[in-house]
Amino acid sequence: MDNIKDSVLDVIGSTPLVECSRLVDHYGLEGRILAKLEYLNPGFSKKDRVGLHMVLEAEEAGQINSGDTVVELTSGNTGTGLALACGIKGYKFVAVMSKGNSMERARMMKALGAEVILVDQAPDSVPGQVSGRDLELVDEAAQRIVQERKAFRADQFRMKGNAIGEEVSGEEIWKDTSGHVDVFVDIAGSGGSFTGISTALKRHDPSIRCYLAEPLNAAWFAGIPGTGQHKIQGCGYSRDLPLLDKDLVDGYIQVSDAEAREGARDLARLEGIFGGYSSGAHVAAARRLLENQEKGNTLVLLVCDSGLKYLSTDLY
Numbered sequence: 001m002d003n004i005k006d007s008v009l010d011v012i013g014s015t016p017l018v019e020c021s022r023l024v025d026h027y028g029l030e031g032r033i034l035a036k037l038e039y040l041n042p043g044f045s046k047k048d049r050v051g052l053h054m055v056l057e058a059e060e061a062g063q064i065n066s067g068d069t070v071v072e073l074t075s076g077n078t079g080t081g082l083a084l085a086c087g088i089k090g091y092k093f094v095a096v097m098s099k100g101n102s103m104e105r106a107r108m109m110k111a112l113g114a115e116v117i118l119v120d121q122a123p124d125s126v127p128g129q130v131s132g133r134d135l136e137l138v139d140e141a142a143q144r145i146v147q148e149r150k151a152f153r154a155d156q157f158r159m160k161g162n163a164i165g166e167e168v169s170g171e172e173i174w175k176d177t178s179g180h181v182d183v184f185v186d187i188a189g190s191g192g193s194f195t196g197i198s199t200a201l202k203r204h205d206p207s208i209r210c211y212l213a214e215p216l217n218a219a220w221f222a223g224i225p226g227t228g229q230h231k232i233q234g235c236g237y238s239r240d241l242p243l244l245d246k247d248l249v250d251g252y253i254q255v256s257d258a259e260a261r262e263g264a265r266d267l268a269r270l271e272g273i274f275g276g277y278s279s280g281a282h283v284a285a286a287r288r289l290l291e292n293q294e295k296g297n298t299l300v301l302l303v304c305d306s307g308l309k310y311l312s313t314d315l316y
Helices: 021-027 047-060 077-089 103-111 132-149 160-176 192-204 257-271 277-291
Strands: 017-019 032-036 069-073 092-098 115-119 183-187 209-215 251-255 298-302
Touching: 021 032, 021 257, 021 277, 032 160, 032 277, 047 077, 047 160, 069 077, 069 132, 077 092, 077 103, 092 103, 092 132, 103 115, 115 132, 160 192, 183 192, 183 277, 192 209, 209 277, 251 257, 251 277, 257 277, 277 298
Parallel strands: 032 298, 069 092, 092 115, 183 209, 183 298, 209 251
Antiparallel strands: 017 032
């Protein structure tokens, strides 16, 4: 009976690393790809860590009490993590999301007890592709709701709990590889995953290279002009990310929608790992790195969320 958990929050984290040798062989690469299966968290994404640690941060600071309302903008994954944490801990949660995100995410958050408010996309936005302007509209709506309801804003772009939660993930990678990791690649969403995991890995071995991936049409940090429109949900917002520590970035890499789609499909077909668009982008970035400057090395990537959240899109 000692192994029975008090709640679902106790099973967040400690996700496994899987050797993707079939991908490596299929692409004819030299080196190793290790995939950390963050989609095996209870909310099916890496953001379960973020949601839990932001709530813990707010509790420790005395910013929320039982029965309070928590509000945050989300592409769906952070909102799911917050819905889990808030539901277990006795807070009301309001998720504010663009209509450009897949509707599976909204339905899941509602099932977990969240109130979901959907915001229209900007007039020039492409349906199913959330731009920086779309995120601004969602942010404006979230700020308005916070004021109207006197709620607490769980700001994933600023709260340290975001990066702290991901730093735990970095420690797991170091432990599970016994320190035998050369490269980490992550796409820029809130910046918490990249900063948290890179901080942990470089603390153990400063020679580990950490690459920041971005959508090809929204390569804002790499300084490459683009339309800002892309299909890789939860990233590429073409805006400053306060949590992103650029000193940890050893290189930038750009991934197209088609490359991300191919990567996700190959990951599912060859490895049986059913991830979303960003996971496919990580595969594409890993492929390019192992074909070039990181040939022969061991690379770790995240499978950020489940492909089940994309069945209404053209991903599968």
